[in-house]
Amino acid sequence: MNKCHIAYLACAAALLGTGLGAAPSTAGHTVHLVRPGESVQKAVDSARPGDTVLLAHGTHHGSVDVTTPGLTLRGMGRGTVLVPEAGASTAAVPTGGAGAGRAADSCAAAGNGICVTGTKDRGVDGVTIASLTVTGFAKTGIHANEADRLTVRNVTAVRNGVWGIATERSARGVFRGNTARDNGDAGLFLANTVKEEEGATDTGGTVVAHNRLEGNRIGVTIRRLRNLTVAGNHLTGNCAAVFVVGDENKPKAGLVTVRENRIERNNKSCPKTARLDALQGSGIVLTGTEDNLITQNVIRDNVGTSPLSGGIVVFKSFVGTTSERNRISDNLLQGNSPADLVNTDPGVGNTFQGNSCLSSRPAGLC
Numbered sequence: 378m379n380k381c382h383i384a385y386l387a388c389a390a391a392l393l394g395t396g397l398g399a400a401p402s403t404a405g406h407t408v409h410l411v412r413p414g415e416s417v418q419k420a421v422d423s424a425r426p427g428d429t430v431l432l433a434h435g436t437h438h439g440s441v442d443v444t445t446p447g448l449t450l451r452g453m454g455r456g457t458v459l460v461p462e463a464g465a466s467t468a469a470v471p472t473g474g475a476g477a478g479r480a481a482d483s484c485a486a487a488g489n490g491i492c493v494t495g496t497k498d499r500g501v502d503g504v505t506i507a508s509l510t511v512t513g514f515a516k517t518g519i520h521a522n523e524a525d526r527l528t529v530r531n532v533t534a535v536r537n538g539v540w541g542i543a544t545e546r547s548a549r550g551v552f553r554g555n556t557a558r559d560n561g562d563a564g565l566f567l568a569n570t571v572k573e574e575e576g577a578t579d580t581g582g583t584v585v586a587h588n589r590l591e592g593n594r595i596g597v598t599i600r601r602l603r604n605l606t607v608a609g610n611h612l613t614g615n616c617a618a619v620f621v622v623g624d625e626n627k628p629k630a631g632l633v634t635v636r637e638n639r640i641e642r643n644n645k646s647c648p649k650t651a652r653l654d655a656l657q658g659s660g661i662v663l664t665g666t667e668d669n670l671i672t673q674n675v676i677r678d679n680v681g682t683s684p685l686s687g688g689i690v691v692f693k694s695f696v697g698t699t700s701e702r703n704r705i706s707d708n709l710l711q712g713n714s715p716a717d718l719v720n721t722d723p724g725v726g727n728t729f730q731g732n733s734c735l736s737s738r739p740a741g742l743c
Contacts, residue, residue: 417441432457440485442492446502452509459511488515495523517543540566549581555588564590568600577601577630594647606634616647617659623666625698631667640676657681665694671705678712688713691720699724710734718742
């Protein structure tokens, strides 16, 4: 592992001498260069707030647990790949099962790739993960708990057992320019917690933007959260594209804006689970949630026969909680089946206005 300190030219020259051009952008911080075969965890453990751990192009083995605030863990593009240690289990850990209930400090041992691990008393703020691939982990490619202002950008999370990128008890995150493909559950999963029953958490304006989510069970799941935006993403080939999910707990999930996304041909077939009906052909699903704005999305050719199939679906939650005061406006919907717009929820105040579509259940929503 090489370290490059505050002198910009000296650092640049040192890295260029290894064929790797990089330098710190902020005086006083260190770049820790890790080559394949060297310990990423050792570099992370020796880093201070504001430092960068730079992973060279190639394959790196083993999980990494980040507990230092302000740390940047960065690769050199998709060719920087993090995979499990040889011999590690790649069997999926069931969502909500024993793996989901592990303590935060054992996140890596639970089968995750990169963990950003805080606690209720000591969160991990301002961590950035960028420009690398995480693949083949039993549970999650990147998992964050108690992380404030986490940034994940230009990451490829592919073929992980449960989630591609996931957060719990975290706020003010930015997830931009990532690709999540062929993960066992959601490509991107944001939740208050999967371990306890409690009301929705205010994320303080988390942003999910310009990501590509493909071939997952669900492209993006927003579970028991409030106050965030999902914008400008491309979702295709999933069983369902976007789920905004709440339940009977208070405060209720909601205040989510889903806008300007391309949601096309999410027609993969996924079987029923203990928590959810079979999925196929679902564009945007709102269930048990309130005060959301769904606008200016292009939603095409999502086709299925599940109770949750359709272009935009407002669905009474499985625990009986209604969705209320959701605004579905100015979307373009074409070729979705059983209908472009589906409302099976008896909740009050849900409105459908200005949408371009041909079919709805019940009739008259277009």
